[in-house]
Amino acid sequence: MPGSNSSSDFDSASDGLVAKESAGDNSGALTITEISQALKRTVEDRFGHVKLRGELSGVKRAASGHLYCSLKDEGAVIDGVMWRGSTQRLSFVPEDGIEVIATGKLTTYPGRSKYQIVMERMEIAGEGALLALLEKTRKRLEAEGLFAPERKRQLPFIPTTIGVVTSPTGAVIRDILHRLADRFPSHVLVWPVLVQGNGAAAQISAAINGFGAMPEGVRPDLLIVARGGGSIEDLWAFNEEVVVRAIAASPIPTISAVGHETDTTLADFAADARAPTPTAAAEMAVPVRADLANTLDDLGLRQRKTALRPVTLGRERLEARAQRLPRPEQLLQLPAQKLDDLGEKLRRGLLDRAASGRERLGALRLSPAVLERNWRESKQRLDTVRLSPMLVTRPIAEKAQKLAALARLAEQLHPEKPLQRGYAMVFDAAGRPVTDKASAQVKPSLAIRFRDGDLQVVPAGRKKPAQPKAPAAEGGQPKLL
Incomplete structure (x- = not known):
């Protein structure tokens, strides 16, 4: 019957309680590990070398040194891993939000049933992404205050020793040394470093820290971090955070002279001064000795003029006042006239006095009676004056007592008395x-x-x-x- 036929068909098509091999089925059931390994081989064979472009997300470094992250775009996400040996060759620090191009191979991770890319290389995806990373790092370091104007220090006027961090074989160090020799010969300490490529940022920061760790008296008074021009990729080592922090923390005033005038790096913001070129850095470091000598000569001349100016002005004022004084003969005219008048009055007065004296002498009559009377009067006055002997003996007695006291003192003080x-x-x-x-x-x-x-x-x-x-x-x- 139709009903019985349909029931038997349902029974034959339904799942059984126990798995059974079907007739003609020559493939057995696979384990999870077997299928995972099969998928792993298939993916690795098909995608053994790929390049992926995407934005980094969830970047983290394990204690082992491995790097784990995700690469994403608008519609998909793929996990990524980079082993420690590959991370040591990175020329930048991976961060969230950076668009990169990762080169490696796809594989699966059976433990989580996921596929991922094992990255062997990682590069920033174009100059635009590099500039975006640069701006992001600049804002973060600026928010920390590393570029604040109040952190900038005054460069020494005449540094005794100048430290230079640059490549020892390039034209930069020759230009700096030549310019210093022309302007003001100074003692220069060169710390040779790589200025681009892998490991350059670490060497530059180590050199800056090394100069700063030198003891007083040996440590340079001024530091120049220099490199010639190049692309943003060539100058990237001077945008690394480790270099920027080393410059900001250096106890030595620093001049950044990286690239040409149009090139700008984060090292320029952290340094105390920025020079457009390495040659300009040497010009900023020291003055021109000949100009200093001329300035000293000019100051010496001005000093001498200043010292002599009061003398000159005093002489001019004295001459002006001397011209206003009357001539000596004019000064003597009036006193000479008075002297003549007084001389004439004196002559006339002497003549008049002599005449009057002559008249009085003629009127005076001297006689023996007058003389005798004067003698008697004088004798009477002398008799009235009585001189007491005490007036003479008393001072003599006082002097005798003082002399006796001095004799007794001399006797006591005689050297042979002891x-x-x-x-x-x-x-x-x-x-x-x-x-x-x-x-x-x-x-x-x-x-x-x-x-x-x-x-x-x-x-x-x-x-x-x-x-x-x-x-x-x-x-x-x-x-x-």
Whole structure:
């Protein structure tokens, strides 16, 4: 019946409880590992070398040094991994949002049933992406304050030692040395580094840090980080964060001279000064010695003029005032006239006085009676004056007392007075007094004076020379030299 036929067909087509081999089926069931390995071989054989362009996302570095990330575009995402050996060859630091071109092979990761790309190389996808990364890094470092104007330091006027971080074989170092020699010869320390390519940023930052770690007295006074011109890719090492932070943290004032005038790197923002070219950096580092010498000469001339100017002005003022003074003969005219008048008055006065004196002398009559009367009056005045003897004897007695006191003091202070009390006086051969032991030991002979006479002695250890004489006393007192 139709109903029974349909039921048997359903039973034959339905799944059984236990898996059974079907007639004519020559393929057995695959394990998960088997299918995963098959897929892995198929993907790796088909996509053994691919280039993918996409935006980095979820970038992270494992402790082992491996790099894990995702590459995405508008419609899809693929996981990526780069082993430690490949990451060491990267010329930039991968970050989220950077558009890159990754070269490698596709493979699967059976543990998660995913496919991924194992990247062997990673490059920034074009100059536009490189500039976008540069701007992103600049804004981040600027937000940290690494480019703040208040961090900029004044360059030394005449640095004693200049440190240069650059390639030792390029034209840059020759241009810097030649320019320094022309302007102001200075001591230059060159730290050779790579200026582009892998490892350049690490060498540049290490050189900057190395100069900064030098002790005072050896460390340069000024640092120049220089490189010639090139593309943005050639100059990229000077945009690396490690270089920028090294310049910002350097204790030495730094000039960035990377590329030509139109080239700009992040090192220029972090440095204390930016030079358009390496040659211009040398010009900024030192002044022109000849100009300094001319300036000193000019200042010396101005100093001399300034010192002489008061003298010159004083002389001019003195001459101007001297011209306003009257002539000497004009000054003497009035006094000479007064002198003549006084001389005439004096002559007339003397004549008048002599005439009047002559008249009084003629009127005076001298007679013996007048003289006798004057003598008697003088004798009476003399008799009235009585002189007391005390007026004479009292001052004499006071002077005698003072003289006796001085005699007693002289007797007490006599140099030979202590001899009466048992003391002695010591003299050398020249008759000079000896007052200390050290002086006595070096004398060849000595004379000791006691109250009853002199005794000649020789210091211990010396032969007896001619006997010295004590100085003869003058007036009872020895001569002290």
